[in-house]
Amino acid sequence: MDYDDSPDEAAFRVRLREWLAHNDPGPPPPINDSAAEHAYKRQWQRTLYAGGWVGLSWPSAYGGHDLNPIYEAIFNEELGAAGIAHAAPPVGWLGRAILAYGTEEQRQRHLPGLLNGATSWCQGFSEPGAGSDLASLRTSAERDGDTYRVTGQKLWTSGAQFADWCLLLARTDRDGPKHKGITAFTVRMDTPGITVRPMKQAWGGTRFCEVFFDDVKVPVTDRIGDEGAGWPLATVVLAYERGPSELGVIATYRAELRTLIGASAGDPVAEEALARAYVAVEACRLHLLESLTRRVRGEAPGPGSSVDKLLMIRSEQALGSLEFDAASVPGVTGADASTASRYLWSRASSVYGGSEQIQRNIVAQRILGLPRT
Amino acid sequence: MDVQFSEEELLLRDSILGQADKGAASSVAALESYDDAALWDRLAASGALGLGISETLGGAGSVTDASIAATALGRATTPVPYLGCALLPAHLLALAGADPALIDALVSGRRRVAVGIDPHTWAIASESSATALAWDSAGADAAVVRGADGRGLVAVAIGTPTPGLDLTRRVHRCNLSRRADVTGRPGAHRGDLGGALDGDAEQRWYALTLALTAADMVGVMEGALALAVEHAKTREQFGVPIGSFQAIQHLLAEQHTSLEGARSVTTYAAWSLQHRGLDDARLAAHTAKAYCADAGKRLCEAVVQVHGGMGMTWECRAHVFLKRMMFDRTFLGDEHLHFRRIAELRSREARRGL
Numbered sequence: 001m002d003y004d005d006s007p008d009e010a011a012f013r014v015r016l017r018e019w020l021a022h023n024d025p026g027p028p029p030p031i032n033d034s035a036a037e038h039a040y041k042r043q044w045q046r047t048l049y050a051g052g053w054v055g056l057s058w059p060s061a062y063g064g065h066d067l068n069p070i071y072e073a074i075f076n077e078e079l080g081a082a083g084i085a086h087a088a089p090p091v092g093w094l095g096r097a098i099l100a101y102g103t104e105e106q107r108q109r110h111l112p113g114l115l116n117g118a119t120s121w122c123q124g125f126s127e128p129g130a131g132s133d134l135a136s137l138r139t140s141a142e143r144d145g146d147t148y149r150v151t152g153q154k155l156w157t158s159g160a161q162f163a164d165w166c167l168l169l170a171r172t173d174r175d176g177p178k179h180k181g182i183t184a185f186t187v188r189m190d191t192p193g194i195t196v197r198p199m200k201q202a203w204g205g206t207r208f209c210e211v212f213f214d215d216v217k218v219p220v221t222d223r224i225g226d227e228g229a230g231w232p233l234a235t236v237v238l239a240y241e242r243g244p245s246e247l248g249v250i251a252t253y254r255a256e257l258r259t260l261i262g263a264s265a266g267d268p269v270a271e272e273a274l275a276r277a278y279v280a281v282e283a284c285r286l287h288l289l290e291s292l293t294r295r296v297r298g299e300a301p302g303p304g305s306s307v308d309k310l311l312m313i314r315s316e317q318a319l320g321s322l323e324f325d326a327a328s329v330p331g332v333t334g335a336d337a338s339t340a341s342r343y344l345w346s347r348a349s350s351v352y353g354g355s356e357q358i359q360r361n362i363v364a365q366r367i368l369g370l371p372r373t
Numbered sequence: 374m375d376v377q378f379s380e381e382e383l384l385l386r387d388s389i390l391g392q393a394d395k396g397a398a399s400s401v402a403a404l405e406s407y408d409d410a411a412l413w414d415r416l417a418a419s420g421a422l423g424l425g426i427s428e429t430l431g432g433a434g435s436v437t438d439a440s441i442a443a444t445a446l447g448r449a450t451t452p453v454p455y456l457g458c459a460l461l462p463a464h465l466l467a468l469a470g471a472d473p474a475l476i477d478a479l480v481s482g483r484r485r486v487a488v489g490i491d492p493h494t495w496a497i498a499s500e501s502s503a504t505a506l507a508w509d510s511a512g513a514d515a516a517v518v519r520g521a522d523g524r525g526l527v528a529v530a531i532g533t534p535t536p537g538l539d540l541t542r543r544v545h546r547c548n549l550s551r552r553a554d555v556t557g558r559p560g561a562h563r564g565d566l567g568g569a570l571d572g573d574a575e576q577r578w579y580a581l582t583l584a585l586t587a588a589d590m591v592g593v594m595e596g597a598l599a600l601a602v603e604h605a606k607t608r609e610q611f612g613v614p615i616g617s618f619q620a621i622q623h624l625l626a627e628q629h630t631s632l633e634g635a636r637s638v639t640t641y642a643a644w645s646l647q648h649r650g651l652d653d654a655r656l657a658a659h660t661a662k663a664y665c666a667d668a669g670k671r672l673c674e675a676v677v678q679v680h681g682g683m684g685m686t687w688e689c690r691a692h693v694f695l696k697r698m699m700f701d702r703t704f705l706g707d708e709h710l711h712f713r714r715i716a717e718l719r720s721r722e723a724r725r726g727l
Contacts, residue, residue, distance in 0.1 A: 001376065001378055001382065002376070003376060003645075004648060005374060070374045258723070261723045264716075271716035272712045276663075276667075278660070278715060279660050282638055282641075282664075286637035286638055287633055289637075307630055311630060364622030364626040369602070370602065
């Protein structure tokens with residue numbers, strides 16, 4: 001058991017602190033201005049990439065740094081300590097699928113741009129009829145010579161209006177078991193037949209969209225993995241998405257916890273609530289370090305990442321509520337719209353990436369071994 | 374960073390779990406008339422009673438090892454006063470620089486002495502306190518408290534036992550007006566243990582006690598959850614195991630999540646005591662105790678619930694876990710007290726940072 005930095009980790013931390021002191025990205029735009037938010041994040045990703053801080057645990061062949069995943073945790077901790085709530089850009093989980101299932105040509109084509117921020121991506125998984133029951137998705141891809149013809153609708157697709165590429169799941173076989181007939185593709189978002197309609201969210205922003213595919217032609221060379229291999233690929237993507245490491249949430253939480261100390265001072269009820277949130281974040285942070293250590297040992301994320309996700313939801317929602325309570329009346333009058341938006345967004349954490357209820361099913365059945373109905 | 378137990382640490386855990394299983398009471402009824410002497414001797418022979426104490430004082434291993442052992446014994450709700458009559462008094466004497474002969478007697482299992490605690494302030498009691506309780510004091514014939522002069526430590530006699538809630542631990546009153554002769558020193562110096570407990574040493578002992586109590590609670594959570602999961606797999610209603618119902622699955626998945634969080638904060642708290650400054654170690658210890666008190670109570674209550682009517686009966690072990698949890702949770706304050714301490718420590722830290 002060792003929570004101390006190795007000499008290399010300590011040197012990395014010092015170098016990072018020095019760099020952060022001169023490269024603060026400034027305050028983020030309001031959460032309800034999604035275009036400004038996207039531009040801010042993209043610029044921050046490019047700045048970080050230029051500084052050599054993106055893709056720390058990725059192979060250098062694709063623009064990464066060949067470091068172990070613990071460095072991602074150090075990176076997030078230091079951002080939080082510097083009060084920078086915007087952590088590592090979420091380059092991780094889509095890229096992991098291409099890394100695991102793509103051909104060498106596909107990796108070379110997509111991964112460098114994904115890391116350096118040259119290309120933006122969205123994830124075409126969920127559909128109107130396929131949310132928690134993702135495997136029942138109906139968007140179809142019919143083989144036609146050297147192309148597939150894709151028709152269907154995706155929903156809750158984050159950042160689709162800004163994306164250059166989509167990692168798409170579509171059905172190539174309607175007859176067999178529903179998990180077996182799904183195939184993954186990379187699709188250029190400017191392909192004729194694609195329509196993106198941003199959706200206004202409860203907090204006023206447009207973080208996610210509806211995406212319509214009307215006989216969209218996708219070259220066979222843009223299929224990722226074999227026909228029917230889409231489900232295990234999706235499982236990899238979701239397991240990485242659930243691990244908070246790529247989300248950089250710890251940086252956000254630490255920065256927020258610091259800010260809230262002043263807001264709660266002298267009010268015993270608020271102080272206890274903040275201490276509770278601090279304890280929840282510590283559990284999330286320390287559990288994550290254990291999960292990352294397992295990754296360093298070469299274990300891929302499995303059902304255990306659902307525990308990370310559940311601990312993350314507790315932290316996220318505790319903080320969202322606390323900030324709203326601290327803002328009090330201005331949160332309701334609209335004078336403090338950003339805190340109200342932050343609170344509403346915190347409610348999404350128990351839905352995106354697989355709902356809290358799905359995570360509990362995974363823990364109950366795959367970790368505790370309780371019988372399926 | 375390498376945040377996983379080493380092979381040696383895992384071997385220690387398996388060894389203590391094995392000893393606990395071998396010495397376990399076979400039923401709730403057997404717990405009530407349990408004789409812990411054989412298990413106590415085996416724990417002493419394996420060196421478990423001196424974990425985290427320096428080798429020059431007869432100890433071995435780290436505080437992390439002590440935490441691992443406490444969790445293993447908690448998991449089996451083992452009825453031995455491992456913390457109360459070995460680790461906690463031995464560490465207190467070591468931190469105060471008090472009588473090394475008594476430390477040696479404690480870690481070798483030759484003698485059981487508890488620590489007297491003032492139940493109103495949770496401070497270490499002194500001879501001039503109004504009352505003192507010796508927690509987890511089965512078989513103890515003396516309790517360590519501060520001398521009336523407030524500096525050195527002394528041994529006082531153990532008084533009457535309380536009826537007690539936890540079937541696996543005992544609480545005695547201390548007889549503060551009578552010194553206990555644990556050192557063979559006659560006359561006016563009877564019971565003098567020497568040493569001096571300054572503020573930092575007391576804070577360190579307090580943090581250690583919180584961290585090790587939390588470690589016991591993690592073990593209780595592990596054992597209780599395993600009991601409920603097993604029950605949910607075998608108990609049938611409506612023609613199927615109740616564990617196939619989502620209401621039960623989600624209740625238990627939530628408890629598993631809490632257990633994982635509890636284990637993470639507790640492991641860090643034990644490690645911090647030897648690798649971080651006192652302020653950080655204190656914050657980590659309060660964090661562990663607060664988390665385990667809050668989550669552990671809810672977990673043990675859920676375990677009773679999953680057992681349904683059986684959970685209300687004396688034979689079912691669910692109440693053994695719940696009672697040990699309530700014992701640990703109460704000792705040195707429940708989560709509300711520790712949330713308050715966390716708030717104080719963090720705002721002090723923030724003021725210093727400005």
